[in-house]
Each structure stands twice: as C-alpha cells, then as structure tokens.
Amino acid sequence: MSSFAEDLHAALAGPDRSISPKYFYDTQGSALFEQICELPEYYPTRTELALLRRHAGDFAERMGHGAQLIEYGAGALVKVRLLLERARHLHSFVPVDISGPHLLAACEALQREQPALRILPVVADFTRMHVLPDPPADGRRIGFFPGSSIGNFEPDEALQFLRLLREELDGGALLIGVDLIKDPALLHAAYNDAQGVTARFNQNLLRHAQRALGLECDPDAFDHYAFYDPRRHRIEMHLLPRGPQMLQLQGRQYLLSPGDSLHTENSHKYSVESFQALAREAGFRPAAHWTDARDWFSLHWLEA
Incomplete structure (x- = not known):
C-alpha cells in the first residue's frame, strides 16, 4: 500500500481527518499552484x-x-x-x-x-x-x-x-x-482568490486520489474553506462536504456528513x-x- 493510500485511509477514518498538503502535488496540482503564484491576491x-x-x-x-x-x-x-x-x-x-x-x-x-x-x-x-x-x-x-x-x-x-x-x-x-x-484580511484574500484557483487546487487532492488510487467520490461536491486562526498564527484549509458524501477507497467506505471536513493544509x-x-x-x-x-x-x- 502506498503512503498516499495509507495517509488518506487514516485521514478519512478520523477523528481529525487531516492529511498532508504534499498530496496536492501531482502534475495537475503543480500546474495549479503555478497559477496561484500569479494571482494578484497571492x-x-x-x-x-x-x-x-x-x-x-x-x-x-x-x-x-x-x-x-x-x-x-x-x-x-x-x-x-x-x-x-x-x-x-x-x-x-x-x-x-x-x-x-x-x-x-x-x-x-x-x-x-x-x-x-x-x-x-x-x-x-x-x-x-x-x-x-x-x-x-x-x-x-x-x-x-x-x-x-x-x-x-x-x-x-x-x-x-x-x-x-x-x-x-x-x-x-x-x-x-x-x-x-x-493583517488577517490580506491572508484571507490570498487563500480565497476571486478566480477560485485555490479552491481547485484544494479539490485537486481528491482528484489526485482518484487518478492515483481509484478513489470514488465527487470532488465538486466539496467546498473550499480557508480561514486565519490568530491564536495559532496560521491559515487552515479544509474541504467541506456539501451534503452527505460517501467516499470509497480500495474497498473501504467513509461517510462525511455536513459539518465534517477534510483538513488539507496549514500555513503558519x-x-x-x-x-x-x-x-x-x-x-x-x-x-x-x-x-x-x-x-x-x-x-x-x-x-x-
């Protein structure tokens, strides 16, 4: 089992539902990050x-x-x-x-x-x-x-x-x-760009898992959510399910309900x-x- 698969199983099983942002970066994810770097807000x-x-x-x-x-x-x-x-x-x-x-x-x-x-x-x-x-x-x-x-x-x-x-x-x-x-307002704008590139970058973690691991899910059914936590001096990025979402990975099923999230990145x-x-x-x-x-x-x- 690849480390990506192991880490995704662990994240989906909870309780924290957190996974490393390194899994954003397949070829498509790397290209999306290059686009982020050109954004006026970033x-x-x-x-x-x-x-x-x-x-x-x-x-x-x-x-x-x-x-x-x-x-x-x-x-x-x-x-x-x-x-x-x-x-x-x-x-x-x-x-x-x-x-x-x-x-x-x-x-x-x-x-x-x-x-x-x-x-x-x-x-x-x-x-x-x-x-x-x-x-x-x-x-x-x-x-x-x-x-x-x-x-x-x-x-x-x-x-x-x-x-x-x-x-x-x-x-x-x-x-x-x-x-x-x-200023948190500058940080919020940088991670919630008007063109939605960061949202697509965030969703690409699921698309990467579809391509590499055969994950069965609908990435478009997850919303990008990023906010600044002033106590920890960090941006957090999450994927929020829009309604109940069943994800299937290598024969195992995971249900994410509204209010759950997959925590995909911190930026301290x-x-x-x-x-x-x-x-x-x-x-x-x-x-x-x-x-x-x-x-x-x-x-x-x-x-x-």
Missing part, C-alpha cells in the same frame, strides 16, 4: 521574488566557490533561477520534488537555458529520509527552501524537518523563505524572532535575514 511569490532579485549577489557570495545547491520542493524552478544566474561556480544543482514528471520537465527546460550547469534531479518526498548525490569535495551544500513551505508543518514537525536539513547540510547553510504575521506565519528561535533549536545559527519594506515576507540565511 503576495508571497512576488514579494519573495523581489527579495531574491535584490539580494541575489549577496546570496551567491555567501554560497562560496564549488557549492552544491539543493532546492527542496523545487517545482517549476522559477525562483532558483535568480540564484543560478549569479552563482557562476556551482559544483551542481540538485532539485528535489515529489512530482517526478513535473520536476523532470522543468529540469529539461533549465538545462536548455544553462547547458553547462550540472543538474542532478531527485524525485523524492523531501520531508522524509531521501538519498542525495555525493557532496562536493571542496565546496559546501547549500539548501534552498523558498515559498514559506516551512509554514505547512506543525511547529513540532517544522523542528524535526529543520533538524533533518541541519544534518543533511552539515558544514553548509540554508536559505529559507518565511511568511510573516500580518512567523515573526522574524520566533522563526530564528525555531532555527536555533534545530541546530542552525541564524546569520542574516532580509524583509521587504512592508515586513510581509522574510528570507533567512542559516548556517549549519
């Missing part, structure tokens, strides 16, 4: 891109000569291009992503643009133990984790994940994007200070951070 992507453009030279200098750049959750390889343009003396680039076809297609396009770049893609769930290519003999491993994806982890999970990266990047560093606490927001404290607890040394003029988003350089 500030994180354009704000982070502006920071990366402004400080790319500093990042490249901090990497040093002969570094191996590892991007976790690489996706379409959009943001990392800003680093690759300035880091001219890399040993290799290692993009890691769970969606194999999407990753490999993005790598082929990047290779055409930069034929001299050594690209070593790894199709894997980067939140679990995975195998990376050998590190360079004379350079450091530099991790890149943009998009504030760290916010998708529960705080204890974020700590364990950062500890995993700390071991993997031993002697190197991590450049990570972190979304900051802000941090202050600079709270994230740096988390990084220190994981064994990193915060060396520098950058924010935009409105303090909506931050980038952190963590020495391993």
Whole structure:
C-alpha cells in the first residue's frame, strides 16, 4: 500500500481527518499552484521574488566557490533561477520534488537555458529520509527552501524537518523563505482568490486520489474553506462536504456528513524572532535575514 493510500485511509477514518498538503502535488496540482503564484491576491511569490532579485549577489557570495545547491520542493524552478544566474561556480544543482514528471520537465527546460550547469534531479518526498548525490569535495551544500513551505508543518514537525536539513547540510547553510504575521484580511484574500484557483487546487487532492488510487467520490461536491486562526498564527484549509458524501477507497467506505471536513493544509506565519528561535533549536545559527519594506515576507540565511 502506498503512503498516499495509507495517509488518506487514516485521514478519512478520523477523528481529525487531516492529511498532508504534499498530496496536492501531482502534475495537475503543480500546474495549479503555478497559477496561484500569479494571482494578484497571492503576495508571497512576488514579494519573495523581489527579495531574491535584490539580494541575489549577496546570496551567491555567501554560497562560496564549488557549492552544491539543493532546492527542496523545487517545482517549476522559477525562483532558483535568480540564484543560478549569479552563482557562476556551482559544483551542481540538485532539485528535489515529489512530482517526478513535473520536476523532470522543468529540469529539461533549465538545462536548455544553462547547458553547462550540472543538474542532478531527485524525485523524492523531501520531508522524509531521501538519498542525495555525493557532496562536493571542496565546496559546501547549500539548501534552498523558498515559498514559506516551512509554514505547512506543525511547529513540532517544522523542528524535526529543520533538524533533518541541519544534518543533511552539515558544514553548509540554508536559505529559507518565511511568511510573516500580518493583517488577517490580506491572508484571507490570498487563500480565497476571486478566480477560485485555490479552491481547485484544494479539490485537486481528491482528484489526485482518484487518478492515483481509484478513489470514488465527487470532488465538486466539496467546498473550499480557508480561514486565519490568530491564536495559532496560521491559515487552515479544509474541504467541506456539501451534503452527505460517501467516499470509497480500495474497498473501504467513509461517510462525511455536513459539518465534517477534510483538513488539507496549514500555513503558519512567523515573526522574524520566533522563526530564528525555531532555527536555533534545530541546530542552525541564524546569520542574516532580509524583509521587504512592508515586513510581509522574510528570507533567512542559516548556517549549519
């Protein structure tokens, strides 16, 4: 039984009915997320891109000569291009992503643009133990984790994940994007866009399960629901059944009634200070951070 099937059975059986957002990302889900990143309401992507453009030279200098750049959750390889343009003396680039076809297609396009770049893609769930290519003999491993994806982890999970990266990047560093606490109205708009792309992205978890696992259900019978919890400093995303919904997975049936939900994602927001404290607890040394003029988003350089 695949981990996706195991996790979906566990989520549908309850009691919490919660599943990892990594299962959004098959080929269709990855494409929908790219659309989200272009939405006018979705500030994180354009704000982070502006920071990366402004400080790319500093990042490249901090990497040093002969570094191996590892991007976790690489996706379409959009943001990392800003680093690759300035880091001219890399040993290799290692993009890691769970969606194999999407990753490999993005790598082929990047290779055409930069034929001299050594690209070593790894199709894997980067939140679990995975195998990376050998590190360079004379350079450091530099991790890149943009998009504030760290916010998708529960705080204890974020700590364990950062500890995993700390071991993997031993002697190197991590450049990570972190979304900051802000006006809840801005957050609500970002996760409830007028075009409904985020709703389709949320429903794609069920469509992914239909394609990959043969799940029998009607994704259109579930509403997208996202809200900000100020006590936990996080956005929560849920799928709410519109009336009683029977889902069948591998011979087992699950009934979701009105008022039930399938909890599909959290997106925790941090202050600079709270994230740096988390990084220190994981064994990193915060060396520098950058924010935009409105303090909506931050980038952190963590020495391993």
